[in-house]
Amino acid sequence: MSAIRSADVTVIGGGLAGLPAALEAAQHGATRVLLIDKSPRVGGNSAKATSGINGANTRAQAGQHLADSPSLFANDTLRSGQGRSDPALVDVLANESASAVAFVEHEAKVALDVVVQAGGHSAARTHREAPRSDGKPAPVGWDIVQGLAKRVAEVEAVEVVTGATVTALERDDDGGFHVRMDVKPKADGQQAEVQEIKTRTVVLATGGFSANAALLAKYAPHLPAQLPTTNGDWAQGEGLVLAQSLGATLIDLDQVQLHPTAFVDPADPNARTKFLAPEALRGHGSILLQHGRRFTNELGTRAQIVAAMAGQPALLVANDAVVAKFDPAVIRFYGKRGLMRTGIVGVDALADLMRNGLGPCVVPDVTVAGLTAELGAYTAAAKGEKPDVLGKTVFPAEFRATDTFAVACVTPAVHYTMGGVRIDKDARVVRNGGVVPGLYAAGEVSGGVHGANRLAGNSLLECVVFGRRAGKNAALFRGVEESKHVAARWSKL
Numbered sequence: 475m476s477a478i479r480s481a482d483v484t485v486i487g488g489g490l491a492g493l494p495a496a497l498e499a500a501q502h503g504a505t506r507v508l509l510i511d512k513s514p515r516v517g518g519n520s521a522k523a524t525s526g527i528n529g530a531n532t533r534a535q536a537g538q539h540l541a542d543s544p545s546l547f548a549n550d551t552l553r554s555g556q557g558r559s560d561p562a563l564v565d566v567l568a569n570e571s572a573s574a575v576a577f578v579e580h581e582a583k584v585a586l587d588v589v590v591q592a593g594g595h596s597a598a599r600t601h602r603e604a605p606r607s608d609g610k611p612a613p614v615g616w617d618i619v620q621g622l623a624k625r626v627a628e629v630e631a632v633e634v635v636t637g638a639t640v641t642a643l644e645r646d647d648d649g650g651f652h653v654r655m656d657v658k659p660k661a662d663g664q665q666a667e668v669q670e671i672k673t674r675t676v677v678l679a680t681g682g683f684s685a686n687a688a689l690l691a692k693y694a695p696h697l698p699a700q701l702p703t704t705n706g707d708w709a710q711g712e713g714l715v716l717a718q719s720l721g722a723t724l725i726d727l728d729q730v731q732l733h734p735t736a737f738v739d740p741a742d743p744n745a746r747t748k749f750l751a752p753e754a755l756r757g758h759g760s761i762l763l764q765h766g767r768r769f770t771n772e773l774g775t776r777a778q779i780v781a782a783m784a785g786q787p788a789l790l791v792a793n794d795a796v797v798a799k800f801d802p803a804v805i806r807f808y809g810k811r812g813l814m815r816t817g818i819v820g821v822d823a824l825a826d827l828m829r830n831g832l833g834p835c836v837v838p839d840v841t842v843a844g845l846t847a848e849l850g851a852y853t854a855a856a857k858g859e860k861p862d863v864l865g866k867t868v869f870p871a872e873f874r875a876t877d878t879f880a881v882a883c884v885t886p887a888v889h890y891t892m893g894g895v896r897i898d899k900d901a902r903v904v905r906n907g908g909v910v911p912g913l914y915a916a917g918e919v920s921g922g923v924h925g926a927n928r929l930a931g932n933s934l935l936e937c938v939v940f941g942r943r944a945g946k947n948a949a950l951f952r953g954v955e956e957s958k959h960v961a962a963r964w965s966k967l
């Protein structure tokens with residue numbers, strides 16, 4: 475059974491790219507906007523974000539006298555992209571970053587008052603909320619998505635359809651699109667209903683493909699096979715397939731960011747989706763051990779640490795000093811979730827734990843003497859008595875055999891797919907010699923902003939900046955005449 479709906483703008487995907495797209499489309503005159511998400515609720519990976527969103531020349535930066543500029547920000551992003559980023563997209567990203575952060579604060583009703591300098595940035599510009607009144611960290615991605623979803627629900631022109639998977643995107647005879655989707659049944663035993671949407675324009679906001687092992691093997695065969703991922707299982711790259719069916723150009727699909735530390739849950743060690751063990755655990759001084767020995771500078775880049783891990787898990791070891799600086803409440807949360815073992819008093823108990831194993835992190839032949847020597851050598855380097863054999867020069871904490879430890883088994887995981895559908899600065903989907911008229915893309919489904927490496931905080935920003943542009947331009951799309959004009963411009967490049 476197939477039902478037919480109609481729309482001015484159909485947004486596929488309800489993460490941080492899709493939600494602003496739907497809002498802007500309605501704001502710019504679209505009277506019927508459909509926002510479709512295959513999950514039971516909107517949010518996607520955007521809801522998992524914890525570090526924050528970047529902005530240069532924002533309200534919060536001004537209030538804290540933090541010097542920054544869009545050009546400094548653009549330079550950092552281009553440097554990180556190692557020559558692969560599209561300068562036109564980066565220019566838009568940086569120049570619209572402050573208004574994107576203001577948009578999020580206003581529309582989602584969140585106060586992004588905390589500004590930190592994340593790795594690779596030359597200014598403090600990654601914005602998140604202050605901790606809750608009980609001291610617990612505020613989940614910034616979750617709060618932003620919830621706030622925007624609430625805002626979308628107030629807008630009459632937007633209808634949100636969840637539990638509906640878009641399976642096909644086809645050109646219509648009149649220049650619009652036919653979108654086909656499978657709508658999950660409301661009750662057990664019922665069949666999925668196929669529904670069709672006749673729509674003037676489409677915004678692809680389906681996220682990346684970090685959870686699709688087959689696509690990773692196809693596009694990034696250099697990666698170790700069957701790596702787990704920090705992404706939810708919705709990150710299947712369906713938007714790439716939909717765009718490709720209309721001739722879209724795909725770029726940089728081999729550029730995949732791995733994160734060195736995702737928690738291995740000993741109760742479910744083979745789970746494909748893993749909880750992220752944040753950078754700050756290492757930033758505040760945790761060390762990493764394989765076979766009872768350190769093997770890398772824990773403050774090296776993600777890529778250096780992943781390479782040193784050689785596809786194997788490692789034991790992340792914190793002590794009370796690290797826990798105090800990181801956040802005791804969050805460590806307690808990890809402990810309750812079974813992701814960390816806490817309260818391990820002294821190196822004898824640590825050795826026992828390593829012999830018995832924590833998930834795949836097992837060291838049957840570890841000795842107390844060996845571990846004591848390892849921690850002693852580290853602390854001697856931290857005190858400047860001798861250089862660190864692994865080249866570490868900054869030591870946020872010292873370790874002693876008598877410390878109380880908190881430990882976790884961690885593994886490298888696929889974190890972010892930099893490549894995707896090629897877009898121009900108006901978020902139009904590009905194909906050879908022009909654009910696909912009426913088709914837009916934003917967020918992780920698109921490629922071109924991050925090049926070879928995404929800076930922390932740049933993905934949420936990209937979603938908002940290009941999601942807004944996509945929604946606005948889709949609403950204002952004037953039809954094929956506009957596309958001919960764009961095609962003429964592209965052919966001159």
Ligand SMILES: Cc1cc2nc3c(=O)[nH]c(=O)nc-3n(C[C@H](O)[C@H](O)[C@H](O)COP(=O)(O)OP(=O)(O)OC[C@H]3O[C@@H](n4cnc5c(N)ncnc54)[C@H](O)[C@@H]3O)c2cc1C
Nearest residue numbers: 487489491512518519520525526640681917918931933934
């Ligand atoms: C653990 C974690 C922490 C992160 N922290 C940060 C951070 O602090 N700062 C930062 O900038 N970035 C961070 N990132 C990256 C960032 O969160 C994502 O790249 C970004 O949110 C992607 O947003 P999106 O809207 O493109 O996709 P998503 O938010 O993933 O949304 C895509 C949506 O599309 C839906 N969908 C997919 N296919 C279909 C289909 N065929 N039909 C219908 N619906 C479909 C999905 O269900 C999903 O809800 C983090 C990522 C992870 C995994």
